[in-house]
Amino acid sequence: MKRIILPLVIASTLAGCKQEQAEVVQSVDWYKENTTERIERLAKCRGNPGELADTPNCINAEQAAILADTSKRGGLDVQPMTDIKLGR
DSSP states (O other): OHHHHHHHHHHHHHHHOOOOOOOOOOOHHHHHHOHHHHHHHHHHHHHSHHHHTTSHHHHHHHHHHHHHHHHHHTOOOOOOOOSOOOOO
16 A cells, blocks of 8 residues: 555656746846846736746846836935934
């Protein structure tokens, strides 16, 4: 009985594994420079967020879009507030 169960468990475990093609991970700077590819990647990522939202390329493309949008608006020049004293 044990001889039958072990191979079945191993076979079912291996059947659940699938090999995915290794995708080249592009940097945030690359996506900032390549607007067309960034837009295409964002369309794919937003079309299937359950599977793709946490992938490195989706994260990098999203970050590049945020940075590109911020630079269009001029960004914010926020300085730390150093003169505030807490307590007494």
